[in-house]
Amino acid sequence: MSMKSPYDTIAAVSTPAGEGGIGIVRLSGDRAIDIVSTLFEPRHGSGRDLYRKSFTMHLGYIRKDDVIIDEVLLSVMKAPATYTREDVVEINCHGGAVAVGEVLRLVLMEGARLAEPGEFTRRSFINGRIDLAQAEAVLDIVHAKTSRALEHAVQQLQGNISQKVEQLAESLKGLLIQLEASIDFPDEDDVDAIDYDDLSDTLASICPDLDRMLKSYDTGRILRDGVLTVISGKPNVGKSSILNAFLKYDRAIVTEIPGTTRDIIEEQLNLGGIPFILADTAGITETDDRIEREGVRRSRDHMERAQLVMLVLDGSAPLDDRDRQIAERAALLPHITVVNKSDLPQKIETSHLEELGEIDRDYISLSAMTGAGLKELEQRMVESVVTGTVEGDRSLMITSARHFTILSKARRELDHAINAVRDHSDPELIAYDVKSSLDALGEITGVVTSSDIMNEIFDNFCIGK
Ligand SMILES: Nc1nc2c(ncn2[C@@H]2O[C@H](COP(=O)(O)OP(=O)(O)OP(=O)(O)O)[C@@H](O)[C@H]2O)c(=O)[nH]1
Numbered sequence: 001m002s003m004k005s006p007y008d009t010i011a012a013v014s015t016p017a018g019e020g021g022i023g024i025v026r027l028s029g030d031r032a033i034d035i036v037s038t039l040f041e042p043r044h045g046s047g048r049d050l051y052r053k054s055f056t057m058h059l060g061y062i063r064k065d066d067v068i069i070d071e072v073l074l075s076v077m078k079a080p081a082t083y084t085r086e087d088v089v090e091i092n093c094h095g096g097a098v099a100v101g102e103v104l105r106l107v108l109m110e111g112a113r114l115a116e117p118g119e120f121t122r123r124s125f126i127n128g129r130i131d132l133a134q135a136e137a138v139l140d141i142v143h144a145k146t147s148r149a150l151e152h153a154v155q156q157l158q159g160n161i162s163q164k165v166e167q168l169a170e171s172l173k174g175l176l177i178q179l180e181a182s183i184d185f186p187d188e189d190d191v192d193a194i195d196y197d198d199l200s201d202t203l204a205s206i207c208p209d210l211d212r213m214l215k216s217y218d219t220g221r222i223l224r225d226g227v228l229t230v231i232s233g234k235p236n237v238g239k240s241s242i243l244n245a246f247l248k249y250d251r252a253i254v255t256e257i258p259g260t261t262r263d264i265i266e267e268q269l270n271l272g273g274i275p276f277i278l279a280d281t282a283g284i285t286e287t288d289d290r291i292e293r294e295g296v297r298r299s300r301d302h303m304e305r306a307q308l309v310m311l312v313l314d315g316s317a318p319l320d321d322r323d324r325q326i327a328e329r330a331a332l333l334p335h336i337t338v339v340n341k342s343d344l345p346q347k348i349e350t351s352h353l354e355e356l357g358e359i360d361r362d363y364i365s366l367s368a369m370t371g372a373g374l375k376e377l378e379q380r381m382v383e384s385v386v387t388g389t390v391e392g393d394r395s396l397m398i399t400s401a402r403h404f405t406i407l408s409k410a411r412r413e414l415d416h417a418i419n420a421v422r423d424h425s426d427p428e429l430i431a432y433d434v435k436s437s438l439d440a441l442g443e444i445t446g447v448v449t450s451s452d453i454m455n456e457i458f459d460n461f462c463i464g465k
């Protein structure tokens, strides 16, 4: 991405596209107030005095020649106590999308430049108000799928992860200073020879924190991206009916004809604060129908990618070979066994499930038609995610792949350092590993960073953030 001058005054619509109660045009930069003052006509007071005090709001009109474009509320925030640390003016428009667009156009005509995606947040980072991890948190807040994901992103914005990383970095820096002293003055009497035991203790004390953060990534990723849950089973067992029961409306077509569903239908679901992506698939079977065959192929593919499989059986009919084939695959993946159509006379018992191989026989009895058993199924889904993953200190959870990669690198370098200490290697060698680990940590907060990393992060933002 080509950054235009970082000194331009930038502007963008900061509210989502479409119709809404209000729309906000945001400006940031040296000329923000100048530009707005040429367009804004206050209802009360006048002149430059209006803009003297920070954090003030003013009612008035945006005018183009003699035409009033919109009645607006102006928020004036003055540098440096603003989001970008520059002068920021927000024009709260009351009109619809057209008025907002028109106001933006006028602002641009007066000399503001349209902001690039994430440019407000990028300035916040460049001007030192937030670090890189916090900038990423802003993005996560915008995209948060559930309240728990949001809570976590807010914590990251408050700097929890940055603080922990900095604390670890401080310990490493201390070590480095110690090591460098013994490198620079190896023969000085008043510089102690390095104490390998002491070094080894300090290095070891840094590992548990790093390990905990690394382990939290599984849960963190789930909170952010959701758990892909694939509803699998042979045709007509009620997969689409189950999706509809979860969503409480008829999302997918349900008929008594086997082979109804062809495409994969994915919908998002929030259970206990955890986002699930529920995927309804074509019933898996051998078929001569070309379209259905493609559906079956996609179902199989999707099942392999699933983080959780819902293995659906029809309780009103005996098990058959198709059930066995699907169960064989499900057994290799995290799965929940669901016996559907519990409202009909049942032909499946727990003992029958032994025929299906290594699957979980502790099944959920469900009627997608009446909703009986749905609560239990939901509970089982949440449990399957929460158990075996790190809950603990959720405030230090890693949700970003970038952070995970960096922390893994820091951890690896730390291992090298620990080995070097154990072998009583030269202080230079140990220092090199410690320095590498330290540099890696610096990439999280952006102390050490390249414009590539920055572009990658800020390119994911939308315009106006
Ligand atoms: N009695 C009863 N019938 C059900 C239940 N769930 C689904 N059915 C019926 O079973 C038939 C198939 O339901 P679907 O939800 O389309 O099944 P599916 O697994 O998606 O089928 P395909 O898309 O063809 O693979 C329909 O006639 C549903 O009304 C249930 O819990 N009880």
Ligand SMILES: [Mg+2]
Pocket (backbone or CB within 6 Å): 239, 240, 241, 252, 253, 254, 260, 261, 280, 281, 282, 283
């Ligand atoms: Mg279906």
